[in-house]
Amino acid sequence: MTDHPGTMNCAEFQAQLPELIGSGANTSDHPHLRSCERCRAFLADLETIAEAARQLFPSVEPSEKLWARIESAIRDEAPEDTQDSLTQS
Amino acid sequence: MSNPPTQVCNPVPSSPDGARGNRPNSYTPAAPPDPGEVQILARAQAGDHHAFAQLYALHKRRIYSLCLRMVGNIAEAEDLTQEAFLQLHRKISTFRGDSAFSTWLHRLAINVVLMQLRKKGLSLISLDEAMEPAPEEGPGRSFGAPDLTLTGAIDRLALERAVADLPAGYRLIFILHDVEGFEHNEIAAMLDCSIGNSKSQLHKARLKLREALRAISQPEARP
Numbered sequence: 001m002t003d004h005p006g007t008m009n010c011a012e013f014q015a016q017l018p019e020l021i022g023s024g025a026n027t028s029d030h031p032h033l034r035s036c037e038r039c040r041a042f043l044a045d046l047e048t049i050a051e052a053a054r055q056l057f058p059s060v061e062p063s064e065k066l067w068a069r070i071e072s073a074i075r076d077e078a079p080e081d082t083q084d085s086l087t088q089s
Numbered sequence: 090m091s092n093p094p095t096q097v098c099n100p101v102p103s104s105p106d107g108a109r110g111n112r113p114n115s116y117t118p119a120a121p122p123d124p125g126e127v128q129i130l131a132r133a134q135a136g137d138h139h140a141f142a143q144l145y146a147l148h149k150r151r152i153y154s155l156c157l158r159m160v161g162n163i164a165e166a167e168d169l170t171q172e173a174f175l176q177l178h179r180k181i182s183t184f185r186g187d188s189a190f191s192t193w194l195h196r197l198a199i200n201v202v203l204m205q206l207r208k209k210g211l212s213l214i215s216l217d218e219a220m221e222p223a224p225e226e227g228p229g230r231s232f233g234a235p236d237l238t239l240t241g242a243i244d245r246l247a248l249e250r251a252v253a254d255l256p257a258g259y260r261l262i263f264i265l266h267d268v269e270g271f272e273h274n275e276i277a278a279m280l281d282c283s284i285g286n287s288k289s290q291l292h293k294a295r296l297k298l299r300e301a302l303r304a305i306s307q308p309e310a311r312p
Contacts, residue, residue: 019288049299052269057264063167067149071142078117
Protein backbone atom coordinates (compact mmCIF):
# COMPACT_ATOMS: atom_id res chain seq x y z
CA MET A 1 0.00 0.00 0.00
CA THR A 2 1.25 3.47 -0.78
CA ASP A 3 0.20 6.89 0.32
CA HIS A 4 0.08 9.68 -2.17
CA PRO A 5 -0.03 13.15 -0.73
CA GLY A 6 -3.03 15.06 -1.86
CA THR A 7 -4.98 12.00 -2.94
CA MET A 8 -6.41 8.90 -1.32
CA ASN A 9 -4.18 5.96 -0.56
CA CYS A 10 -4.40 2.56 -2.23
CA ALA A 11 -6.67 1.04 0.39
CA GLU A 12 -9.09 3.92 0.11
CA PHE A 13 -9.04 3.76 -3.66
CA GLN A 14 -9.59 0.02 -3.78
CA ALA A 15 -12.41 0.28 -1.27
CA GLN A 16 -14.14 2.58 -3.72
CA LEU A 17 -13.58 0.34 -6.71
CA PRO A 18 -16.81 -1.71 -6.61
CA GLU A 19 -18.88 1.46 -6.82
CA LEU A 20 -16.48 3.13 -9.23
CA ILE A 21 -16.45 0.22 -11.66
CA GLY A 22 -20.12 -0.54 -11.20
CA SER A 23 -21.10 3.03 -12.01
CA GLY A 24 -19.53 2.74 -15.42
CA ALA A 25 -17.37 5.78 -14.76
CA ASN A 26 -14.10 6.16 -16.62
CA THR A 27 -11.78 4.88 -13.94
CA SER A 28 -8.65 5.78 -15.89
CA ASP A 29 -9.27 9.44 -15.07
CA HIS A 30 -9.19 8.84 -11.35
CA PRO A 31 -6.57 11.03 -9.62
CA HIS A 32 -5.19 8.14 -7.62
CA LEU A 33 -4.41 6.15 -10.75
CA ARG A 34 -2.37 8.97 -12.22
CA SER A 35 0.16 8.54 -9.46
CA CYS A 36 -0.11 4.85 -8.55
CA GLU A 37 1.27 2.26 -10.92
CA ARG A 38 0.31 -0.53 -8.55
CA CYS A 39 -3.37 0.30 -8.60
CA ARG A 40 -3.29 0.86 -12.36
CA ALA A 41 -1.99 -2.69 -12.75
CA PHE A 42 -4.51 -3.97 -10.25
CA LEU A 43 -7.38 -2.37 -12.12
CA ALA A 44 -6.01 -3.66 -15.42
CA ASP A 45 -6.15 -7.17 -13.99
CA LEU A 46 -9.80 -6.81 -13.07
CA GLU A 47 -10.64 -5.38 -16.46
CA THR A 48 -8.78 -8.24 -18.15
CA ILE A 49 -10.80 -10.77 -16.18
CA ALA A 50 -14.08 -9.06 -17.00
CA GLU A 51 -13.15 -8.86 -20.67
CA ALA A 52 -12.10 -12.51 -20.78
CA ALA A 53 -15.37 -13.54 -19.16
CA ARG A 54 -17.28 -12.23 -22.15
CA GLN A 55 -15.63 -14.89 -24.26
CA LEU A 56 -16.40 -17.64 -21.78
CA PHE A 57 -19.12 -20.22 -21.81
CA PRO A 58 -20.68 -19.86 -25.23
CA SER A 59 -24.44 -19.70 -25.07
CA VAL A 60 -25.81 -23.07 -26.09
CA GLU A 61 -29.13 -24.66 -26.92
CA PRO A 62 -30.53 -27.50 -24.85
CA SER A 63 -31.16 -30.75 -26.65
CA GLU A 64 -34.18 -31.04 -28.91
CA LYS A 65 -35.59 -33.71 -26.59
CA LEU A 66 -35.91 -31.36 -23.66
CA TRP A 67 -39.13 -29.77 -24.85
CA ALA A 68 -40.75 -33.19 -25.19
CA ARG A 69 -39.76 -33.93 -21.60
CA ILE A 70 -41.22 -30.65 -20.41
CA GLU A 71 -44.45 -31.19 -22.34
CA SER A 72 -44.74 -34.66 -20.87
CA ALA A 73 -44.26 -33.31 -17.36
CA ILE A 74 -46.82 -30.56 -17.98
CA ARG A 75 -49.28 -33.17 -19.22
CA ASP A 76 -48.68 -35.27 -16.11
CA GLU A 77 -49.46 -32.28 -13.92
CA ALA A 78 -52.50 -31.12 -15.86
CA PRO A 79 -56.02 -31.95 -14.69
CA GLU A 80 -57.62 -34.65 -16.81
CA ASP A 81 -60.13 -32.27 -18.40
CA THR A 82 -57.31 -30.19 -19.91
CA GLN A 83 -55.33 -33.10 -21.34
CA ASP A 84 -57.05 -32.82 -24.71
CA SER A 85 -56.06 -29.20 -25.20
CA LEU A 86 -52.41 -30.06 -24.54
CA THR A 87 -52.53 -32.93 -26.99
CA GLN A 88 -54.19 -30.89 -29.70
CA SER A 89 -51.96 -27.83 -29.40
CA MET B 90 -48.18 -32.27 -28.47
CA SER B 91 -46.29 -29.82 -30.59
CA ASN B 92 -42.74 -28.99 -31.30
CA PRO B 93 -41.66 -25.68 -29.83
CA PRO B 94 -41.59 -22.98 -32.45
CA THR B 95 -38.08 -21.99 -33.33
CA GLN B 96 -39.08 -18.43 -34.02
CA VAL B 97 -41.69 -16.02 -32.84
CA CYS B 98 -43.56 -13.46 -34.85
CA ASN B 99 -41.39 -10.56 -33.73
CA PRO B 100 -38.01 -11.90 -32.78
CA VAL B 101 -35.58 -9.56 -31.11
CA PRO B 102 -33.24 -8.09 -33.73
CA SER B 103 -30.17 -10.19 -34.43
CA SER B 104 -31.22 -13.09 -32.21
CA PRO B 105 -32.98 -13.74 -28.94
CA ASP B 106 -29.51 -14.10 -27.43
CA GLY B 107 -28.04 -11.33 -29.47
CA ALA B 108 -25.06 -9.45 -28.24
CA ARG B 109 -25.16 -6.27 -26.25
CA GLY B 110 -22.30 -4.20 -27.48
CA ASN B 111 -19.41 -6.53 -28.04
CA ARG B 112 -20.64 -9.21 -25.70
CA PRO B 113 -21.19 -12.29 -27.81
CA ASN B 114 -22.83 -14.30 -25.10
CA SER B 115 -25.15 -11.70 -23.71
CA TYR B 116 -28.37 -10.15 -24.81
CA THR B 117 -30.30 -7.03 -24.01
CA PRO B 118 -32.37 -7.83 -20.96
CA ALA B 119 -33.11 -4.17 -20.36
CA ALA B 120 -34.62 -3.68 -23.80
CA PRO B 121 -38.31 -2.78 -23.97
CA PRO B 122 -40.52 -5.84 -24.16
CA ASP B 123 -41.12 -7.09 -27.66
CA PRO B 124 -44.81 -6.49 -28.51
CA GLY B 125 -44.93 -9.96 -29.99
CA GLU B 126 -43.64 -11.47 -26.80
CA VAL B 127 -46.13 -9.47 -24.75
CA GLN B 128 -48.95 -11.03 -26.74
CA ILE B 129 -47.44 -14.48 -26.45
CA LEU B 130 -47.06 -14.01 -22.72
CA ALA B 131 -50.67 -12.92 -22.33
CA ARG B 132 -51.85 -15.96 -24.25
CA ALA B 133 -49.64 -18.27 -22.24
CA GLN B 134 -51.02 -16.77 -19.05
CA ALA B 135 -54.49 -17.54 -20.33
CA GLY B 136 -53.54 -21.19 -20.72
CA ASP B 137 -52.59 -21.30 -24.39
CA HIS B 138 -50.17 -24.19 -24.61
CA HIS B 139 -48.84 -23.18 -28.01
CA ALA B 140 -47.99 -19.74 -26.62
CA PHE B 141 -46.17 -21.39 -23.74
CA ALA B 142 -44.18 -23.39 -26.28
CA GLN B 143 -43.26 -20.12 -27.96
CA LEU B 144 -42.08 -18.69 -24.65
CA TYR B 145 -39.95 -21.78 -24.21
CA ALA B 146 -38.45 -21.30 -27.66
CA LEU B 147 -37.68 -17.68 -26.84
CA HIS B 148 -36.03 -18.25 -23.50
CA LYS B 149 -34.70 -21.80 -23.48
CA ARG B 150 -31.22 -20.85 -24.61
CA ARG B 151 -30.71 -18.23 -21.94
CA ILE B 152 -32.11 -20.32 -19.14
CA TYR B 153 -30.29 -23.48 -20.16
CA SER B 154 -27.02 -21.60 -20.57
CA LEU B 155 -27.39 -20.07 -17.12
CA CYS B 156 -28.06 -23.49 -15.60
CA LEU B 157 -25.15 -25.04 -17.46
CA ARG B 158 -22.79 -22.29 -16.38
CA MET B 159 -23.85 -22.74 -12.78
CA VAL B 160 -23.64 -26.54 -12.55
CA GLY B 161 -21.24 -27.40 -15.39
CA ASN B 162 -23.06 -30.59 -16.30
CA ILE B 163 -25.28 -31.03 -19.35
CA ALA B 164 -27.70 -33.59 -17.90
CA GLU B 165 -28.09 -31.64 -14.68
CA ALA B 166 -28.51 -28.38 -16.56
CA GLU B 167 -31.28 -29.91 -18.64
CA ASP B 168 -33.00 -31.19 -15.51
CA LEU B 169 -32.81 -27.72 -14.01
CA THR B 170 -34.07 -26.11 -17.19
CA GLN B 171 -36.99 -28.52 -17.22
CA GLU B 172 -37.80 -27.72 -13.62
CA ALA B 173 -37.52 -23.98 -14.28
CA PHE B 174 -40.02 -24.16 -17.14
CA LEU B 175 -42.32 -26.41 -15.16
CA GLN B 176 -42.27 -23.83 -12.40
CA LEU B 177 -42.93 -21.18 -15.01
CA HIS B 178 -45.92 -23.15 -16.23
CA ARG B 179 -47.28 -23.39 -12.71
CA LYS B 180 -46.68 -19.74 -11.85
CA ILE B 181 -47.03 -17.86 -15.09
CA SER B 182 -50.48 -16.61 -14.20
CA THR B 183 -48.96 -14.82 -11.20
CA PHE B 184 -46.64 -12.68 -13.33
CA ARG B 185 -47.93 -9.13 -13.08
CA GLY B 186 -45.31 -7.27 -15.05
CA ASP B 187 -43.70 -5.55 -12.08
CA SER B 188 -40.36 -6.41 -13.65
CA ALA B 189 -39.35 -7.52 -17.12
CA PHE B 190 -40.53 -11.03 -17.87
CA SER B 191 -36.98 -12.19 -18.59
CA THR B 192 -35.86 -10.87 -15.20
CA TRP B 193 -38.75 -12.67 -13.52
CA LEU B 194 -38.01 -15.89 -15.36
CA HIS B 195 -34.31 -15.67 -14.53
CA ARG B 196 -35.16 -15.15 -10.90
CA LEU B 197 -37.33 -18.24 -10.99
CA ALA B 198 -34.58 -20.26 -12.67
CA ILE B 199 -31.97 -18.98 -10.23
CA ASN B 200 -34.08 -20.20 -7.34
CA VAL B 201 -34.31 -23.62 -8.98
CA VAL B 202 -30.53 -23.72 -9.38
CA LEU B 203 -29.94 -22.62 -5.81
CA MET B 204 -32.36 -25.25 -4.53
CA GLN B 205 -30.39 -27.87 -6.42
CA LEU B 206 -27.10 -26.64 -5.02
CA ARG B 207 -28.59 -26.85 -1.55
CA LYS B 208 -29.74 -30.42 -2.18
CA LYS B 209 -26.23 -31.30 -3.25
CA GLY B 210 -25.01 -30.12 0.10
CA LEU B 211 -22.87 -27.33 -1.19
CA SER B 212 -21.97 -24.58 1.19
CA LEU B 213 -24.63 -22.38 -0.31
CA ILE B 214 -27.69 -22.60 1.91
CA SER B 215 -29.76 -19.69 0.78
CA LEU B 216 -29.62 -16.75 -1.50
CA ASP B 217 -28.96 -14.57 1.50
CA GLU B 218 -25.87 -16.58 2.24
CA ALA B 219 -24.90 -16.45 -1.39
CA MET B 220 -24.97 -12.72 -1.14
CA GLU B 221 -23.15 -12.67 2.15
CA PRO B 222 -20.44 -15.32 2.03
CA ALA B 223 -18.62 -16.19 5.20
CA PRO B 224 -15.77 -13.80 5.93
CA GLU B 225 -13.16 -16.46 5.29
CA GLU B 226 -14.52 -16.84 1.78
CA GLY B 227 -13.88 -13.20 1.05
CA PRO B 228 -10.95 -12.15 -1.04
CA GLY B 229 -9.07 -10.84 1.93
CA ARG B 230 -5.70 -11.55 0.42
CA SER B 231 -6.58 -9.88 -2.81
CA PHE B 232 -5.52 -6.40 -1.99
CA GLY B 233 -3.79 -5.07 -5.04
CA ALA B 234 -0.09 -5.66 -4.94
CA PRO B 235 2.48 -5.71 -7.73
CA ASP B 236 3.35 -9.36 -7.37
CA LEU B 237 -0.26 -10.36 -8.03
CA THR B 238 -0.45 -8.75 -11.43
CA LEU B 239 -1.66 -10.99 -14.19
CA THR B 240 0.42 -10.82 -17.29
CA GLY B 241 -0.65 -11.32 -20.83
CA ALA B 242 -3.80 -13.06 -21.97
CA ILE B 243 -5.75 -15.16 -19.53
CA ASP B 244 -5.88 -18.84 -20.30
CA ARG B 245 -9.50 -19.62 -21.10
CA LEU B 246 -9.51 -23.02 -19.48
CA ALA B 247 -7.89 -21.62 -16.38
CA LEU B 248 -10.54 -18.94 -16.13
CA GLU B 249 -13.35 -21.44 -16.65
CA ARG B 250 -11.89 -23.61 -13.91
CA ALA B 251 -11.51 -20.62 -11.62
CA VAL B 252 -15.12 -19.59 -12.23
CA ALA B 253 -16.30 -23.13 -11.54
CA ASP B 254 -14.41 -23.08 -8.25
CA LEU B 255 -15.97 -19.83 -7.06
CA PRO B 256 -18.44 -20.06 -4.20
CA ALA B 257 -21.87 -20.36 -5.77
CA GLY B 258 -22.99 -16.88 -4.79
CA TYR B 259 -19.97 -15.22 -6.36
CA ARG B 260 -20.24 -17.47 -9.39
CA LEU B 261 -23.85 -16.50 -9.88
CA ILE B 262 -23.17 -12.76 -9.75
CA PHE B 263 -20.13 -13.08 -12.00
CA ILE B 264 -22.02 -15.12 -14.59
CA LEU B 265 -25.05 -12.85 -14.55
CA HIS B 266 -23.01 -9.67 -14.96
CA ASP B 267 -19.76 -10.45 -16.72
CA VAL B 268 -20.85 -13.41 -18.84
CA GLU B 269 -24.56 -12.80 -19.46
CA GLY B 270 -24.36 -9.03 -19.48
CA PHE B 271 -27.08 -8.15 -17.00
CA GLU B 272 -26.90 -4.77 -15.33
CA HIS B 273 -26.62 -4.41 -11.58
CA ASN B 274 -30.18 -3.14 -11.24
CA GLU B 275 -31.44 -6.24 -13.03
CA ILE B 276 -29.33 -8.54 -10.91
CA ALA B 277 -30.55 -6.79 -7.79
CA ALA B 278 -34.13 -7.46 -8.91
CA MET B 279 -33.37 -11.10 -9.64
CA LEU B 280 -31.58 -11.74 -6.38
CA ASP B 281 -33.62 -9.43 -4.22
CA CYS B 282 -30.60 -7.52 -3.04
CA SER B 283 -29.40 -3.94 -3.28
CA ILE B 284 -27.58 -2.63 -6.32
CA GLY B 285 -24.65 -1.81 -4.06
CA ASN B 286 -24.57 -5.39 -2.85
CA SER B 287 -24.53 -6.64 -6.42
CA LYS B 288 -21.59 -4.37 -7.24
CA SER B 289 -19.75 -5.38 -4.12
CA GLN B 290 -20.23 -9.12 -4.68
CA LEU B 291 -19.17 -8.86 -8.30
CA HIS B 292 -16.01 -7.06 -7.25
CA LYS B 293 -15.26 -9.76 -4.70
CA ALA B 294 -15.85 -12.44 -7.32
CA ARG B 295 -13.36 -10.79 -9.67
CA LEU B 296 -10.85 -10.50 -6.85
CA LYS B 297 -11.17 -14.18 -6.09
CA LEU B 298 -10.73 -15.00 -9.76
CA ARG B 299 -7.64 -12.83 -9.84
CA GLU B 300 -6.26 -14.73 -6.88
CA ALA B 301 -7.00 -18.06 -8.48
CA LEU B 302 -5.54 -17.11 -11.84
CA ARG B 303 -2.47 -15.71 -10.27
CA ALA B 304 -2.02 -18.94 -8.29
CA ILE B 305 -2.20 -20.89 -11.53
CA SER B 306 0.11 -18.64 -13.51
CA GLN B 307 2.63 -18.05 -10.73
CA PRO B 308 2.50 -21.17 -8.53
CA GLU B 309 5.96 -20.47 -7.12
CA ALA B 310 4.66 -17.24 -5.65
CA ARG B 311 2.21 -19.06 -3.44
CA PRO B 312 3.23 -20.14 0.04
